[in-house]
Amino acid sequence: MTTTNVQLLRKYNVPGPRYTSYPTVPYWDRTPTEAEWIERVANAIDTDTAHSGASLYVHIPFCRSLCTYCGCNMRVTRNHGLVMPYVEALLKEYDLTLQRLGRDALRIGEVHLGGGTPTFLHPEELDALMTSVLDRTFRGELSDPTPNTAETAPAPTASPGMPGEGRRTFVG
Numbered sequence: 001m002t003t004t005n006v007q008l009l010r011k012y013n014v015p016g017p018r019y020t021s022y023p024t025v026p027y028w029d030r031t032p033t034e035a036e037w038i039e040r041v042a043n044a045i046d047t048d049t050a051h052s053g054a055s056l057y058v059h060i061p062f063c064r065s066l067c068t069y070c071g072c073n074m075r076v077t078r079n080h081g082l083v084m085p086y087v088e089a090l091l092k093e094y095d096l097t098l099q100r101l102g103r104d105a106l107r108i109g110e111v112h113l114g115g116g117t118p119t120f121l122h123p124e125e126l127d128a129l130m131t132s133v134l135d136r137t138f139r140g141e142l143s144d145p146t147p148n149t150a151e152t153a154p155a156p157t158a159s160p161g162m163p164g165e166g167r168r169t170f171v172g
Ligand code: SF4
Pocket: 062, 063, 065, 066, 067, 069, 070, 071, 072, 074, 115, 116, 117, 153, 171, 172
């Protein structure tokens, strides 16, 4: 191994932050105001993603059990009665966001289902969620191709449950 590689190994062989966002939260110097946030999202939609379409992340926070390494925003539960109220609240939030952005629809290039465990939802609940999201989003303006990803857990995914085609990341 070269000296440079050994130096790099020593340099990075230390605990680091979770790189689920960049820059990571400790480096955020201040939280944007609501008006700034809306303005920046609108600008990004009109410029960066004007051709490719925006990436939509849908967070499903439920898990049946807790993984020892978990650092996610999630809730351990077996209570399925939580699902539809959550889905309804999520769609309401999406409508409010569209309203604040002053648009009826967004051009979406890809959809990612994360969590939590999206396959906590039954197939018909996932279908209802995605149908509603896509109805509110594309309005006949589908980007193509549309890469879709979803974090899933092996056990519930054993039954065919994910709508559409796409990549799946097994998380627990
Ligand atoms: S599946 Fe993911 S979100 Fe759920 S407990 Fe495990 S690491 Fe956390």
